[in-house]
Amino acid sequence: MNTLLTNYPIIYPLLKEILVGTLLLLIVLAFHGSAINKVTMRFDRWTDNNLARKEYNWVFLHFYVAFNSFALIHIFEVLLWAGFLLALGLVDDTLAAIIFSGSCYTTVGFAPDNLPHGWKSLAFFIAFTGLFSLAWTTSIMIGMTNVYQQAWRAKYKLKHH
Numbered sequence: 001m002n003t004l005l006t007n008y009p010i011i012y013p014l015l016k017e018i019l020v021g022t023l024l025l026l027i028v029l030a031f032h033g034s035a036i037n038k039v040t041m042r043f044d045r046w047t048d049n050n051l052a053r054k055e056y057n058w059v060f061l062h063f064y065v066a067f068n069s070f071a072l073i074h075i076f077e078v079l080l081w082a083g084f085l086l087a088l089g090l091v092d093d094t095l096a097a098i099i100f101s102g103s104c105y106t107t108v109g110f111a112p113d114n115l116p117h118g119w120k121s122l123a124f125f126i127a128f129t130g131l132f133s134l135a136w137t138t139s140i141m142i143g144m145t146n147v148y149q150q151a152w153r154a155k156y157k158l159k160h161h
Contacts, residue, residue, distance in 0.1 A: 032077060
């Protein structure tokens with residue numbers, strides 16, 4: 001019991017950091033899921049119509065629009081994390097918050113960890129969000145690439161027959 005009381009000053013900030021980090025992670029992943037779902041459903045709806053009408057160039061266009069939309073979603077998520085860091089008063093410079101968030105989100109790790117004591121593990125939550133979001137987007141893009149290839153094959157067959 002004496003050990004628990006002695007470690008309490010260490011446990012409370014860590015619990016606070018874990019709870020806040022988990023909450024922010026869930027917010028970002030909920031945004032990510034809804035945003036990529038919207039782009040994916042639009043892509044599916046439009047390309048189904050384009051394939052039925054043999055409008056293959058439109059499928060290609062929709063693929064690139066979706067790809068760029070996904071990139072913008074990820075950029076927004078980095079900015080969202082930067083906003084959280086600023087709102088919590090953990091970083092006082094907007095550019096530093098963006099660079100740190102981007103460094104963690106992409107797991108490249110090029111920015112120094114300037115978070116105050118008691119918030120150091122927040123970098124893990126940002127990285128975890130980036131890992132899940134990027135993997136999620138990649139899995140969606142694989143399906144979209146199959147539609148792109150289907151349109152490409154259909155267009156190629158049309159030209160040579």
